[in-house]
Amino acid sequence: MALPFVRLPGTTGQPPYDAFDLLATMVAVVRPDGQCLFVNAAFETLVGLSRKAVLGSSVPDFLVDAQPLRDALAAVARNDYATGRFDAVLRRPPGSHPEQLPVHVIVNQTEQGDRIVVEMIEIEQQTRLDREERTLGQVEATKELIRNLAHEIKNPLGGIRGSAQLLQMELGSKELTEYTQVIVQEADRLQSLVDRLLAPHRNAQVVGDVNIHEVCERVRALVLAEFPQGLAVERDYDISIPEFRGDREQLIQAVLNITLNAAQALEPRRTAGDAVIWLRTRAARQVTIGKTRWRLALELHIEDNGPGIPASIRDRIFYPLVSGRDGGSGLGLTLAQTFVQQHQGTIECDSQPGRTVFKITIPLP
Structure with missing residues:
Protein backbone atom coordinates (compact mmCIF):
# COMPACT_ATOMS: atom_id res chain seq x y z
CA MET A 1 0.00 0.00 0.00
CA ALA A 2 1.32 3.42 -0.91
CA LEU A 3 2.36 5.64 1.97
CA PRO A 4 0.03 8.68 2.14
CA PHE A 5 1.09 12.19 3.07
CA VAL A 6 -1.15 14.42 5.14
CA ARG A 7 -1.19 17.97 3.83
CA LEU A 8 -1.73 20.66 6.45
CA PRO A 9 -4.99 22.62 6.12
CA GLY A 10 -4.62 25.66 3.90
CA THR A 11 -1.22 24.62 2.46
CA THR A 12 -0.40 23.95 -1.16
CA GLY A 13 2.56 22.68 -3.16
CA GLN A 14 4.97 20.04 -1.85
CA PRO A 15 3.79 17.75 0.96
CA PRO A 16 5.32 18.68 4.31
CA TYR A 17 8.13 16.43 5.58
CA ASP A 18 8.80 18.17 8.90
CA ALA A 19 7.23 15.32 10.87
CA PHE A 20 10.12 13.06 9.78
CA ASP A 21 12.44 15.15 11.98
CA LEU A 22 10.66 13.68 14.99
CA LEU A 23 11.80 10.16 14.09
CA ALA A 24 14.93 8.58 15.54
CA THR A 25 15.50 6.56 12.35
CA MET A 26 17.04 7.94 9.17
CA VAL A 27 14.53 9.01 6.50
CA ALA A 28 15.14 10.33 3.00
CA VAL A 29 12.63 11.30 0.31
CA VAL A 30 14.10 10.62 -3.12
CA ARG A 31 13.25 10.48 -6.80
CA PRO A 32 13.20 7.08 -8.54
CA ASP A 33 16.79 7.69 -9.71
CA GLY A 34 17.91 8.19 -6.08
CA GLN A 35 18.25 12.00 -6.16
CA CYS A 36 17.68 13.36 -2.66
CA LEU A 37 14.74 15.72 -2.10
CA PHE A 38 14.67 15.67 1.70
CA VAL A 39 16.51 14.10 4.65
CA ASN A 40 15.50 14.25 8.30
CA ALA A 41 17.61 15.29 11.28
CA ALA A 42 18.64 11.71 12.12
CA PHE A 43 20.00 11.27 8.58
CA GLU A 44 22.04 14.47 8.95
CA THR A 45 23.48 13.29 12.26
CA LEU A 46 24.47 9.81 11.17
CA VAL A 47 26.06 10.75 7.84
CA GLY A 48 27.77 13.74 9.42
CA LEU A 49 26.59 16.20 6.76
CA SER A 50 24.13 19.06 6.82
CA ARG A 51 20.78 18.78 5.06
CA LYS A 52 21.85 21.40 2.54
CA ALA A 53 24.93 19.34 1.64
CA VAL A 54 22.89 16.16 1.12
CA LEU A 55 20.03 17.62 -0.96
CA GLY A 56 20.45 16.90 -4.65
CA SER A 57 23.00 14.14 -4.08
CA SER A 58 22.44 10.45 -4.80
CA VAL A 59 21.24 8.64 -1.67
CA PRO A 60 22.36 5.18 -2.94
CA ASP A 61 25.92 6.50 -3.02
CA PHE A 62 25.86 6.76 0.77
CA LEU A 63 25.85 2.95 0.87
CA VAL A 64 28.95 0.81 0.45
CA ASP A 65 27.07 -1.15 -2.21
CA ALA A 66 24.67 1.23 -3.96
CA GLN A 67 23.15 -1.24 -6.43
CA PRO A 68 20.56 -2.95 -4.15
CA LEU A 69 18.99 0.44 -3.31
CA ARG A 70 19.02 1.53 -6.96
CA ASP A 71 17.29 -1.74 -7.90
CA ALA A 72 14.71 -1.33 -5.10
CA LEU A 73 13.93 2.26 -6.12
CA ALA A 74 13.45 1.23 -9.74
CA ALA A 75 11.21 -1.70 -8.76
CA VAL A 76 9.04 0.47 -6.49
CA ALA A 77 8.77 3.13 -9.20
CA ARG A 78 7.62 0.45 -11.69
CA ASN A 79 5.09 -0.73 -9.10
CA ASP A 80 6.63 -4.20 -9.00
CA TYR A 81 6.06 -4.00 -5.26
CA ALA A 82 5.07 -1.29 -2.78
CA THR A 83 7.73 -1.97 -0.13
CA GLY A 84 11.21 -3.38 -0.30
CA ARG A 85 13.52 -4.37 2.55
CA PHE A 86 17.17 -5.37 2.69
CA ASP A 87 20.28 -5.00 4.83
CA ALA A 88 23.11 -2.69 3.78
CA VAL A 89 26.14 -0.82 5.09
CA LEU A 90 26.06 2.97 5.35
CA ARG A 91 29.22 4.82 4.39
CA ARG A 92 30.15 7.68 6.74
CA PRO A 93 32.74 10.47 6.39
CA PRO A 94 36.41 9.68 7.21
CA GLY A 95 37.09 10.11 10.90
CA SER A 96 33.54 9.19 11.91
CA HIS A 97 33.04 6.41 14.38
CA PRO A 98 32.22 3.95 13.05
CA GLU A 99 33.03 4.80 9.43
CA GLN A 100 30.68 2.03 8.26
CA LEU A 101 27.30 1.46 9.90
CA PRO A 102 25.14 -1.65 9.27
CA VAL A 103 21.55 -0.60 8.56
CA HIS A 104 18.23 -2.16 7.57
CA VAL A 105 16.79 -0.31 4.58
CA ILE A 106 13.04 0.03 3.90
CA VAL A 107 11.87 1.49 0.58
CA ASN A 108 8.23 2.66 0.41
CA GLN A 109 5.97 3.97 -2.33
CA THR A 110 4.04 7.19 -1.82
CA GLU A 111 0.91 8.45 -3.50
CA GLN A 112 3.15 10.60 -5.65
CA GLY A 113 4.89 8.35 -8.12
CA ASP A 114 8.01 10.49 -8.35
CA ARG A 115 8.53 10.48 -4.56
CA ILE A 116 9.87 7.43 -2.72
CA VAL A 117 10.58 7.23 1.02
CA VAL A 118 13.78 5.48 2.09
CA GLU A 119 14.11 4.62 5.77
CA MET A 120 17.32 3.29 7.33
CA ILE A 121 17.37 1.72 10.78
CA GLU A 122 20.60 1.04 12.64
CA ILE A 123 20.81 -2.71 13.11
CA GLU A 124 22.67 -2.19 16.39
CA GLN A 125 20.29 0.53 17.62
CA GLN A 126 18.10 -1.80 19.64
CA THR A 127 21.14 -3.64 20.94
CA ASN A 203 28.09 16.56 47.37
CA ALA A 204 25.12 18.45 45.96
CA GLN A 205 25.24 19.70 42.39
CA VAL A 206 26.08 23.38 41.86
CA VAL A 207 23.93 24.11 38.83
CA GLY A 208 24.71 26.97 36.45
CA ASP A 209 25.24 27.68 32.76
CA VAL A 210 27.92 25.39 31.30
CA ASN A 211 29.87 25.86 28.09
CA ILE A 212 31.28 22.46 27.13
CA HIS A 213 34.21 24.07 25.31
CA GLU A 214 35.27 25.95 28.43
CA VAL A 215 35.23 22.58 30.21
CA CYS A 216 37.39 21.05 27.46
CA GLU A 217 39.85 23.93 27.47
CA ARG A 218 40.27 23.69 31.26
CA VAL A 219 40.92 19.96 31.00
CA ARG A 220 43.33 20.46 28.12
CA ALA A 221 45.35 23.00 30.11
CA LEU A 222 45.53 20.70 33.16
CA VAL A 223 46.60 17.65 31.15
CA LEU A 224 49.28 19.51 29.20
CA ALA A 225 50.61 21.00 32.44
CA GLU A 226 51.02 17.48 33.87
CA PHE A 227 52.38 15.96 30.64
CA PRO A 228 54.26 18.76 28.87
CA GLN A 229 56.48 16.53 26.73
CA GLY A 230 55.52 14.20 23.88
CA LEU A 231 51.74 14.72 24.09
CA ALA A 232 49.46 16.76 21.82
CA VAL A 233 45.84 17.49 22.76
CA GLU A 234 43.99 18.42 19.58
CA ARG A 235 40.59 20.17 19.50
CA ASP A 236 37.79 19.74 16.99
CA TYR A 237 34.88 21.79 18.31
CA ASP A 238 31.40 22.50 16.99
CA ILE A 239 31.05 26.04 18.31
CA SER A 240 27.32 26.10 17.55
CA ILE A 241 26.60 23.88 20.58
CA PRO A 242 24.66 26.01 23.10
CA GLU A 243 25.25 26.35 26.82
CA PHE A 244 23.22 24.13 29.12
CA ARG A 245 22.38 23.89 32.80
CA GLY A 246 24.74 21.70 34.76
CA ASP A 247 27.52 21.43 37.32
CA ARG A 248 30.67 22.78 35.66
CA GLU A 249 33.08 21.36 38.24
CA GLN A 250 31.56 17.89 38.04
CA LEU A 251 31.86 17.87 34.26
CA ILE A 252 35.46 19.11 34.42
CA GLN A 253 36.24 16.26 36.81
CA ALA A 254 34.50 13.69 34.60
CA VAL A 255 36.31 14.79 31.42
CA LEU A 256 39.60 15.17 33.30
CA ASN A 257 39.41 11.62 34.71
CA ILE A 258 38.95 10.14 31.23
CA THR A 259 41.61 12.34 29.62
CA LEU A 260 44.18 11.66 32.35
CA ASN A 261 43.59 7.93 31.95
CA ALA A 262 44.27 8.34 28.23
CA ALA A 263 47.44 10.37 28.86
CA GLN A 264 48.76 7.79 31.32
CA ALA A 265 48.02 4.93 28.89
CA LEU A 266 49.97 6.82 26.20
CA GLU A 267 53.28 6.60 28.09
CA PRO A 268 55.14 4.65 25.34
CA ARG A 269 53.92 7.10 22.69
CA ARG A 270 54.76 10.08 24.90
CA THR A 271 58.31 8.75 25.08
CA ALA A 272 58.33 8.46 21.28
CA GLY A 273 56.82 11.94 20.98
CA ASP A 274 53.73 10.99 18.94
CA ALA A 275 51.01 10.69 21.62
CA VAL A 276 47.76 12.42 20.64
CA ILE A 277 44.44 12.97 22.41
CA TRP A 278 41.54 14.47 20.46
CA LEU A 279 38.71 16.43 22.12
CA ARG A 280 35.84 16.52 19.62
CA THR A 281 32.35 18.01 20.15
CA ARG A 282 29.31 17.44 17.96
CA ALA A 283 25.58 18.15 18.13
CA ALA A 284 23.28 15.14 17.77
CA ARG A 285 19.55 15.22 17.06
CA GLN A 286 16.75 12.89 18.12
CA VAL A 287 18.89 11.03 20.64
CA THR A 288 17.51 8.29 22.90
CA ILE A 289 19.20 7.98 26.30
CA GLY A 290 17.85 5.15 28.38
CA LYS A 291 14.12 5.31 27.66
CA THR A 292 13.99 9.08 27.14
CA ARG A 293 14.16 10.74 23.75
CA TRP A 294 15.82 14.14 23.38
CA ARG A 295 15.50 16.52 20.46
CA LEU A 296 19.10 17.70 20.79
CA ALA A 297 22.20 16.46 22.62
CA LEU A 298 25.90 17.20 22.71
CA GLU A 299 28.45 14.50 22.03
CA LEU A 300 31.96 14.86 23.42
CA HIS A 301 34.45 12.36 21.98
CA ILE A 302 37.71 11.83 23.86
CA GLU A 303 39.94 9.81 21.55
CA ASP A 304 43.55 8.66 21.88
CA ASN A 305 46.03 6.68 19.82
CA GLY A 306 47.16 4.50 22.71
CA PRO A 307 47.38 0.73 23.10
CA GLY A 308 43.69 0.29 23.92
CA ILE A 309 41.95 -1.10 26.98
CA PRO A 310 42.84 -4.71 27.86
CA ALA A 311 40.15 -7.08 26.66
CA SER A 312 40.00 -8.71 30.10
CA ILE A 313 38.54 -5.56 31.71
CA ARG A 314 36.90 -3.85 28.71
CA ASP A 315 33.38 -4.73 29.85
CA ARG A 316 34.07 -3.72 33.47
CA ILE A 317 35.94 -0.43 33.19
CA PHE A 318 33.14 1.58 34.82
CA TYR A 319 32.96 -0.72 37.83
CA PRO A 320 34.57 0.63 41.01
CA LEU A 321 38.11 -0.53 41.86
CA VAL A 322 38.69 -1.96 38.35
CA SER A 323 41.88 -0.55 36.83
CA GLY A 324 44.14 -1.53 33.96
CA ARG A 325 47.08 0.44 35.38
CA ASP A 326 49.44 -0.51 38.18
CA GLY A 327 48.76 1.76 41.12
CA GLY A 328 45.40 2.93 39.74
CA SER A 329 42.52 3.28 42.19
CA GLY A 330 39.86 2.18 39.71
CA LEU A 331 37.60 5.07 40.72
CA GLY A 332 38.21 7.62 37.95
CA LEU A 333 35.81 6.18 35.39
CA THR A 334 33.27 5.24 38.05
CA LEU A 335 33.14 8.86 39.23
CA ALA A 336 33.04 10.13 35.63
CA GLN A 337 30.07 7.91 34.86
CA THR A 338 28.27 9.05 38.02
CA PHE A 339 28.80 12.74 37.24
CA VAL A 340 27.62 12.34 33.64
CA GLN A 341 24.54 10.39 34.68
CA GLN A 342 23.67 13.16 37.13
CA HIS A 343 23.35 15.29 33.96
CA GLN A 344 20.99 12.65 32.46
CA GLY A 345 23.76 11.59 30.10
CA THR A 346 25.71 8.45 29.24
CA ILE A 347 29.31 7.40 28.58
CA GLU A 348 30.17 4.80 25.96
CA CYS A 349 33.57 3.35 25.16
CA ASP A 350 34.99 1.68 22.08
CA SER A 351 38.57 0.48 22.25
CA GLN A 352 41.00 -1.33 20.02
CA PRO A 353 44.80 -1.21 19.72
CA GLY A 354 45.75 2.20 18.39
CA ARG A 355 42.39 3.86 19.00
CA THR A 356 40.23 4.30 22.09
CA VAL A 357 37.16 6.55 22.08
CA PHE A 358 35.04 7.59 25.05
CA LYS A 359 31.79 9.27 23.98
CA ILE A 360 29.93 11.42 26.51
CA THR A 361 26.36 12.24 25.49
CA ILE A 362 24.42 14.90 27.42
CA PRO A 363 20.94 16.16 26.45
CA LEU A 364 20.54 19.84 25.59
CA PRO A 365 17.46 22.02 26.18
Whole structure:
Protein backbone atom coordinates (compact mmCIF):
# COMPACT_ATOMS: atom_id res chain seq x y z
CA MET A 1 0.00 0.00 0.00
CA ALA A 2 1.32 3.42 -0.91
CA LEU A 3 2.36 5.64 1.97
CA PRO A 4 0.03 8.68 2.14
CA PHE A 5 1.09 12.19 3.07
CA VAL A 6 -1.15 14.42 5.14
CA ARG A 7 -1.19 17.97 3.83
CA LEU A 8 -1.73 20.66 6.45
CA PRO A 9 -4.99 22.62 6.12
CA GLY A 10 -4.62 25.66 3.90
CA THR A 11 -1.22 24.62 2.46
CA THR A 12 -0.40 23.95 -1.16
CA GLY A 13 2.56 22.68 -3.16
CA GLN A 14 4.97 20.04 -1.85
CA PRO A 15 3.79 17.75 0.96
CA PRO A 16 5.32 18.68 4.31
CA TYR A 17 8.13 16.43 5.58
CA ASP A 18 8.80 18.17 8.90
CA ALA A 19 7.23 15.32 10.87
CA PHE A 20 10.12 13.06 9.78
CA ASP A 21 12.44 15.15 11.98
CA LEU A 22 10.66 13.68 14.99
CA LEU A 23 11.80 10.16 14.09
CA ALA A 24 14.93 8.58 15.54
CA THR A 25 15.50 6.56 12.35
CA MET A 26 17.04 7.94 9.17
CA VAL A 27 14.53 9.01 6.50
CA ALA A 28 15.14 10.33 3.00
CA VAL A 29 12.63 11.30 0.31
CA VAL A 30 14.10 10.62 -3.12
CA ARG A 31 13.25 10.48 -6.80
CA PRO A 32 13.20 7.08 -8.54
CA ASP A 33 16.79 7.69 -9.71
CA GLY A 34 17.91 8.19 -6.08
CA GLN A 35 18.25 12.00 -6.16
CA CYS A 36 17.68 13.36 -2.66
CA LEU A 37 14.74 15.72 -2.10
CA PHE A 38 14.67 15.67 1.70
CA VAL A 39 16.51 14.10 4.65
CA ASN A 40 15.50 14.25 8.30
CA ALA A 41 17.61 15.29 11.28
CA ALA A 42 18.64 11.71 12.12
CA PHE A 43 20.00 11.27 8.58
CA GLU A 44 22.04 14.47 8.95
CA THR A 45 23.48 13.29 12.26
CA LEU A 46 24.47 9.81 11.17
CA VAL A 47 26.06 10.75 7.84
CA GLY A 48 27.77 13.74 9.42
CA LEU A 49 26.59 16.20 6.76
CA SER A 50 24.13 19.06 6.82
CA ARG A 51 20.78 18.78 5.06
CA LYS A 52 21.85 21.40 2.54
CA ALA A 53 24.93 19.34 1.64
CA VAL A 54 22.89 16.16 1.12
CA LEU A 55 20.03 17.62 -0.96
CA GLY A 56 20.45 16.90 -4.65
CA SER A 57 23.00 14.14 -4.08
CA SER A 58 22.44 10.45 -4.80
CA VAL A 59 21.24 8.64 -1.67
CA PRO A 60 22.36 5.18 -2.94
CA ASP A 61 25.92 6.50 -3.02
CA PHE A 62 25.86 6.76 0.77
CA LEU A 63 25.85 2.95 0.87
CA VAL A 64 28.95 0.81 0.45
CA ASP A 65 27.07 -1.15 -2.21
CA ALA A 66 24.67 1.23 -3.96
CA GLN A 67 23.15 -1.24 -6.43
CA PRO A 68 20.56 -2.95 -4.15
CA LEU A 69 18.99 0.44 -3.31
CA ARG A 70 19.02 1.53 -6.96
CA ASP A 71 17.29 -1.74 -7.90
CA ALA A 72 14.71 -1.33 -5.10
CA LEU A 73 13.93 2.26 -6.12
CA ALA A 74 13.45 1.23 -9.74
CA ALA A 75 11.21 -1.70 -8.76
CA VAL A 76 9.04 0.47 -6.49
CA ALA A 77 8.77 3.13 -9.20
CA ARG A 78 7.62 0.45 -11.69
CA ASN A 79 5.09 -0.73 -9.10
CA ASP A 80 6.63 -4.20 -9.00
CA TYR A 81 6.06 -4.00 -5.26
CA ALA A 82 5.07 -1.29 -2.78
CA THR A 83 7.73 -1.97 -0.13
CA GLY A 84 11.21 -3.38 -0.30
CA ARG A 85 13.52 -4.37 2.55
CA PHE A 86 17.17 -5.37 2.69
CA ASP A 87 20.28 -5.00 4.83
CA ALA A 88 23.11 -2.69 3.78
CA VAL A 89 26.14 -0.82 5.09
CA LEU A 90 26.06 2.97 5.35
CA ARG A 91 29.22 4.82 4.39
CA ARG A 92 30.15 7.68 6.74
CA PRO A 93 32.74 10.47 6.39
CA PRO A 94 36.41 9.68 7.21
CA GLY A 95 37.09 10.11 10.90
CA SER A 96 33.54 9.19 11.91
CA HIS A 97 33.04 6.41 14.38
CA PRO A 98 32.22 3.95 13.05
CA GLU A 99 33.03 4.80 9.43
CA GLN A 100 30.68 2.03 8.26
CA LEU A 101 27.30 1.46 9.90
CA PRO A 102 25.14 -1.65 9.27
CA VAL A 103 21.55 -0.60 8.56
CA HIS A 104 18.23 -2.16 7.57
CA VAL A 105 16.79 -0.31 4.58
CA ILE A 106 13.04 0.03 3.90
CA VAL A 107 11.87 1.49 0.58
CA ASN A 108 8.23 2.66 0.41
CA GLN A 109 5.97 3.97 -2.33
CA THR A 110 4.04 7.19 -1.82
CA GLU A 111 0.91 8.45 -3.50
CA GLN A 112 3.15 10.60 -5.65
CA GLY A 113 4.89 8.35 -8.12
CA ASP A 114 8.01 10.49 -8.35
CA ARG A 115 8.53 10.48 -4.56
CA ILE A 116 9.87 7.43 -2.72
CA VAL A 117 10.58 7.23 1.02
CA VAL A 118 13.78 5.48 2.09
CA GLU A 119 14.11 4.62 5.77
CA MET A 120 17.32 3.29 7.33
CA ILE A 121 17.37 1.72 10.78
CA GLU A 122 20.60 1.04 12.64
CA ILE A 123 20.81 -2.71 13.11
CA GLU A 124 22.67 -2.19 16.39
CA GLN A 125 20.29 0.53 17.62
CA GLN A 126 18.10 -1.80 19.64
CA THR A 127 21.14 -3.64 20.94
CA ARG A 128 22.61 -0.32 22.08
CA LEU A 129 19.40 0.71 23.83
CA ASP A 130 19.24 -2.63 25.62
CA ARG A 131 22.89 -2.24 26.65
CA GLU A 132 22.25 1.28 27.99
CA GLU A 133 19.29 0.04 30.00
CA ARG A 134 21.35 -2.77 31.50
CA THR A 135 24.17 -0.34 32.26
CA LEU A 136 21.81 2.03 34.07
CA GLY A 137 20.53 -0.85 36.17
CA GLN A 138 24.07 -1.98 36.97
CA VAL A 139 25.08 1.55 37.92
CA GLU A 140 22.20 1.92 40.34
CA ALA A 141 23.04 -1.43 41.94
CA THR A 142 26.73 -0.46 42.12
CA LYS A 143 25.94 2.91 43.72
CA GLU A 144 23.82 1.22 46.38
CA LEU A 145 26.55 -1.34 47.02
CA ILE A 146 29.20 1.39 47.30
CA ARG A 147 27.15 3.41 49.79
CA ASN A 148 26.44 0.41 51.99
CA LEU A 149 29.97 -0.94 51.81
CA ALA A 150 31.55 2.45 52.48
CA HIS A 151 29.44 3.00 55.58
CA GLU A 152 30.22 -0.53 56.84
CA ILE A 153 33.95 0.15 56.42
CA LYS A 154 33.82 3.65 57.87
CA ASN A 155 32.15 2.72 61.14
CA PRO A 156 34.85 0.38 62.52
CA LEU A 157 37.67 2.31 60.84
CA GLY A 158 37.50 5.17 63.33
CA GLY A 159 37.72 2.71 66.22
CA ILE A 160 40.75 0.96 64.73
CA ARG A 161 42.57 4.24 64.18
CA GLY A 162 41.74 5.59 67.64
CA SER A 163 42.80 2.35 69.35
CA ALA A 164 46.10 2.34 67.46
CA GLN A 165 46.80 5.92 68.57
CA LEU A 166 46.03 5.09 72.22
CA LEU A 167 48.24 2.01 72.04
CA GLN A 168 51.05 4.08 70.54
CA MET A 169 50.93 6.43 73.53
CA GLU A 170 51.34 3.48 75.94
CA LEU A 171 54.23 1.84 74.12
CA GLY A 172 57.74 2.74 75.14
CA SER A 173 59.56 0.96 72.33
CA LYS A 174 60.18 2.94 69.14
CA GLU A 175 60.24 -0.30 67.13
CA LEU A 176 56.75 -1.20 68.34
CA THR A 177 55.33 2.27 67.67
CA GLU A 178 56.32 1.86 64.02
CA TYR A 179 53.67 -0.88 63.79
CA THR A 180 50.99 1.36 65.28
CA GLN A 181 51.98 4.10 62.84
CA VAL A 182 51.43 1.67 59.99
CA ILE A 183 47.94 0.94 61.35
CA VAL A 184 47.12 4.67 61.56
CA GLN A 185 48.48 5.39 58.07
CA GLU A 186 46.57 2.50 56.50
CA ALA A 187 43.40 3.54 58.33
CA ASP A 188 43.83 7.06 56.91
CA ARG A 189 44.33 5.61 53.41
CA LEU A 190 41.12 3.59 53.73
CA GLN A 191 39.30 6.65 55.05
CA SER A 192 40.45 8.61 51.99
CA LEU A 193 39.22 5.80 49.71
CA VAL A 194 35.84 5.72 51.44
CA ASP A 195 35.51 9.50 51.13
CA ARG A 196 36.20 9.27 47.39
CA LEU A 197 33.62 6.51 47.02
CA LEU A 198 30.99 8.58 48.80
CA ALA A 199 31.89 11.97 47.28
CA PRO A 200 29.51 11.88 44.27
CA HIS A 201 26.57 10.93 46.47
CA ARG A 202 27.40 13.34 49.28
CA ASN A 203 28.09 16.56 47.37
CA ALA A 204 25.12 18.45 45.96
CA GLN A 205 25.24 19.70 42.39
CA VAL A 206 26.08 23.38 41.86
CA VAL A 207 23.93 24.11 38.83
CA GLY A 208 24.71 26.97 36.45
CA ASP A 209 25.24 27.68 32.76
CA VAL A 210 27.92 25.39 31.30
CA ASN A 211 29.87 25.86 28.09
CA ILE A 212 31.28 22.46 27.13
CA HIS A 213 34.21 24.07 25.31
CA GLU A 214 35.27 25.95 28.43
CA VAL A 215 35.23 22.58 30.21
CA CYS A 216 37.39 21.05 27.46
CA GLU A 217 39.85 23.93 27.47
CA ARG A 218 40.27 23.69 31.26
CA VAL A 219 40.92 19.96 31.00
CA ARG A 220 43.33 20.46 28.12
CA ALA A 221 45.35 23.00 30.11
CA LEU A 222 45.53 20.70 33.16
CA VAL A 223 46.60 17.65 31.15
CA LEU A 224 49.28 19.51 29.20
CA ALA A 225 50.61 21.00 32.44
CA GLU A 226 51.02 17.48 33.87
CA PHE A 227 52.38 15.96 30.64
CA PRO A 228 54.26 18.76 28.87
CA GLN A 229 56.48 16.53 26.73
CA GLY A 230 55.52 14.20 23.88
CA LEU A 231 51.74 14.72 24.09
CA ALA A 232 49.46 16.76 21.82
CA VAL A 233 45.84 17.49 22.76
CA GLU A 234 43.99 18.42 19.58
CA ARG A 235 40.59 20.17 19.50
CA ASP A 236 37.79 19.74 16.99
CA TYR A 237 34.88 21.79 18.31
CA ASP A 238 31.40 22.50 16.99
CA ILE A 239 31.05 26.04 18.31
CA SER A 240 27.32 26.10 17.55
CA ILE A 241 26.60 23.88 20.58
CA PRO A 242 24.66 26.01 23.10
CA GLU A 243 25.25 26.35 26.82
CA PHE A 244 23.22 24.13 29.12
CA ARG A 245 22.38 23.89 32.80
CA GLY A 246 24.74 21.70 34.76
CA ASP A 247 27.52 21.43 37.32
CA ARG A 248 30.67 22.78 35.66
CA GLU A 249 33.08 21.36 38.24
CA GLN A 250 31.56 17.89 38.04
CA LEU A 251 31.86 17.87 34.26
CA ILE A 252 35.46 19.11 34.42
CA GLN A 253 36.24 16.26 36.81
CA ALA A 254 34.50 13.69 34.60
CA VAL A 255 36.31 14.79 31.42
CA LEU A 256 39.60 15.17 33.30
CA ASN A 257 39.41 11.62 34.71
CA ILE A 258 38.95 10.14 31.23
CA THR A 259 41.61 12.34 29.62
CA LEU A 260 44.18 11.66 32.35
CA ASN A 261 43.59 7.93 31.95
CA ALA A 262 44.27 8.34 28.23
CA ALA A 263 47.44 10.37 28.86
CA GLN A 264 48.76 7.79 31.32
CA ALA A 265 48.02 4.93 28.89
CA LEU A 266 49.97 6.82 26.20
CA GLU A 267 53.28 6.60 28.09
CA PRO A 268 55.14 4.65 25.34
CA ARG A 269 53.92 7.10 22.69
CA ARG A 270 54.76 10.08 24.90
CA THR A 271 58.31 8.75 25.08
CA ALA A 272 58.33 8.46 21.28
CA GLY A 273 56.82 11.94 20.98
CA ASP A 274 53.73 10.99 18.94
CA ALA A 275 51.01 10.69 21.62
CA VAL A 276 47.76 12.42 20.64
CA ILE A 277 44.44 12.97 22.41
CA TRP A 278 41.54 14.47 20.46
CA LEU A 279 38.71 16.43 22.12
CA ARG A 280 35.84 16.52 19.62
CA THR A 281 32.35 18.01 20.15
CA ARG A 282 29.31 17.44 17.96
CA ALA A 283 25.58 18.15 18.13
CA ALA A 284 23.28 15.14 17.77
CA ARG A 285 19.55 15.22 17.06
CA GLN A 286 16.75 12.89 18.12
CA VAL A 287 18.89 11.03 20.64
CA THR A 288 17.51 8.29 22.90
CA ILE A 289 19.20 7.98 26.30
CA GLY A 290 17.85 5.15 28.38
CA LYS A 291 14.12 5.31 27.66
CA THR A 292 13.99 9.08 27.14
CA ARG A 293 14.16 10.74 23.75
CA TRP A 294 15.82 14.14 23.38
CA ARG A 295 15.50 16.52 20.46
CA LEU A 296 19.10 17.70 20.79
CA ALA A 297 22.20 16.46 22.62
CA LEU A 298 25.90 17.20 22.71
CA GLU A 299 28.45 14.50 22.03
CA LEU A 300 31.96 14.86 23.42
CA HIS A 301 34.45 12.36 21.98
CA ILE A 302 37.71 11.83 23.86
CA GLU A 303 39.94 9.81 21.55
CA ASP A 304 43.55 8.66 21.88
CA ASN A 305 46.03 6.68 19.82
CA GLY A 306 47.16 4.50 22.71
CA PRO A 307 47.38 0.73 23.10
CA GLY A 308 43.69 0.29 23.92
CA ILE A 309 41.95 -1.10 26.98
CA PRO A 310 42.84 -4.71 27.86
CA ALA A 311 40.15 -7.08 26.66
CA SER A 312 40.00 -8.71 30.10
CA ILE A 313 38.54 -5.56 31.71
CA ARG A 314 36.90 -3.85 28.71
CA ASP A 315 33.38 -4.73 29.85
CA ARG A 316 34.07 -3.72 33.47
CA ILE A 317 35.94 -0.43 33.19
CA PHE A 318 33.14 1.58 34.82
CA TYR A 319 32.96 -0.72 37.83
CA PRO A 320 34.57 0.63 41.01
CA LEU A 321 38.11 -0.53 41.86
CA VAL A 322 38.69 -1.96 38.35
CA SER A 323 41.88 -0.55 36.83
CA GLY A 324 44.14 -1.53 33.96
CA ARG A 325 47.08 0.44 35.38
CA ASP A 326 49.44 -0.51 38.18
CA GLY A 327 48.76 1.76 41.12
CA GLY A 328 45.40 2.93 39.74
CA SER A 329 42.52 3.28 42.19
CA GLY A 330 39.86 2.18 39.71
CA LEU A 331 37.60 5.07 40.72
CA GLY A 332 38.21 7.62 37.95
CA LEU A 333 35.81 6.18 35.39
CA THR A 334 33.27 5.24 38.05
CA LEU A 335 33.14 8.86 39.23
CA ALA A 336 33.04 10.13 35.63
CA GLN A 337 30.07 7.91 34.86
CA THR A 338 28.27 9.05 38.02
CA PHE A 339 28.80 12.74 37.24
CA VAL A 340 27.62 12.34 33.64
CA GLN A 341 24.54 10.39 34.68
CA GLN A 342 23.67 13.16 37.13
CA HIS A 343 23.35 15.29 33.96
CA GLN A 344 20.99 12.65 32.46
CA GLY A 345 23.76 11.59 30.10
CA THR A 346 25.71 8.45 29.24
CA ILE A 347 29.31 7.40 28.58
CA GLU A 348 30.17 4.80 25.96
CA CYS A 349 33.57 3.35 25.16
CA ASP A 350 34.99 1.68 22.08
CA SER A 351 38.57 0.48 22.25
CA GLN A 352 41.00 -1.33 20.02
CA PRO A 353 44.80 -1.21 19.72
CA GLY A 354 45.75 2.20 18.39
CA ARG A 355 42.39 3.86 19.00
CA THR A 356 40.23 4.30 22.09
CA VAL A 357 37.16 6.55 22.08
CA PHE A 358 35.04 7.59 25.05
CA LYS A 359 31.79 9.27 23.98
CA ILE A 360 29.93 11.42 26.51
CA THR A 361 26.36 12.24 25.49
CA ILE A 362 24.42 14.90 27.42
CA PRO A 363 20.94 16.16 26.45
CA LEU A 364 20.54 19.84 25.59
CA PRO A 365 17.46 22.02 26.18
